[in-house]
Amino acid sequence: MLLVLWTANAQQMRIGVLRGYDVKRITFSYNSGSYSIFGDTSDFGSILPNEFIEVSIEKDKVKLKKGTIELGDFQKIYLIQNNLNTSLVLTSKVPVVKQRKYEDDFEISSNGKELALVNLVDIDNYLAGVVESEGGGGRHIEYYKVQALMSRTYALKYCGKHKKEGFDLCDGVHCQAYHSMMRYTPLIDSAVYLTHDLIMIDSKNHLIDSYFHANCGGQTCEPQDVWNEEIEYLSSFIDTFCLYTKQATWEKKIDKNLWQNFLVEKYDYPIYDSTFASLIFSFNQPQRKAFYIHPVLGIPLRDIREEFNLKSTFFNCHLEGEEVVVQGRGFGHGVGLCQEGAMKMAKSGYDFMQIALFYFPKIVIANYSELRFFAQKNSNF
Secondary structure (H helix, E strand, C coil): CCCCCCCCCCCEEEEECCCCCCCCEEEEEEEECCEEEEECCEEEEEECCCCEEEEEEECCEEEEEECCEEEEEECEEEEEECCCCCEEEEEEEECCCCCEEEECEEEEEECCCCEEEEEEEEHHHHHHHHHHHHHCCCCCHHHHHHHHHHHHHHHHHHCCCCHHHCCCEECCCCCCCCCCCCCCCHHHHHHHHHCCCEEEECCCCCECCCCEECECCCECCCHHHHHCCCCCCCCCCECCCCCCCCCCEEEEEEEHHHHHHHHHHHHCCCCCCHHHHCCCCCECCCCCCCECCCHHHCCEHHHHHHHHCCCCCCEEEEEECCEEEEEEECECCCCCEEHHHHHHHHHCCCCHHHHHHHHCCCCEEEEHHHHHHHHHHHHCC
């Protein structure tokens, strides 16, 4: 299947926001520009400086108030920008959630249990917010470029993931973190602009899964060791760029009885076998492995990581007194791009394409609009 996907309007996305909360009542107030207010098809003027509206759930409808004046109950409420470069302040009242700011338009409805809040946002504005949420501030522009490239690829590949719920993607980490408009790092806007329309594709012209993690600990991980799935353009390799960064190493101590009980009760670890009994607390992993001690035992390292809330599966361990000392490397699943390694590469003078191809060596960086054009042209023959 060639790359023919996404909506007819390739500039706007529907993003479900505040999805981790059951929002029952929220206010929208002025931040910049002005917005027209619509309850279904009725026009209720604009949100201007020092003004706000309040929206609350009313069974299968939404109640609208402008200031203290009740305007009625509606199926949907729309907040439509009257000019470019506009934004709103969202303040959830029930439950109380830290204030957020978003650009572009909004659609608010009820799903019967809570408010459904959809940000109708230009893709570049969305990507700027994502890159700041995912990458933080104070980075080199080439790092922001590669993060924008990955985020755009993900957004286009999975656009429509939440179609049944009435939006394209949500703001949770299982889609992409999108906790606000870009607020603090103007360099990110430049990075998004300078990578406009660029995406990553595989040998079949499919958008790739642009996985990333905080720190690989010096070696990336095989996808099948994490998700039981091989990915043709991703494989484990040595990465020295992240070795002396913030999250390169870590240590955790765990009660030896908890460690032993987990292995014995969950995986029938052969504790009564003299050879294996002497190894239960001792494990050395000079290069990444998939299983604890030996594959024959069938104990995935990812399960140990999850059980004991470890930062990664890349660890060694030994016994000290009554505790298992776990000494690890890296932070995250280890597949794809290593963020701290990419940041170091950017500071060292590598450009975003070199960084992307270092972590995704079997992919092609392409122009999305051109790819769509030629795919559609070829389908007409």
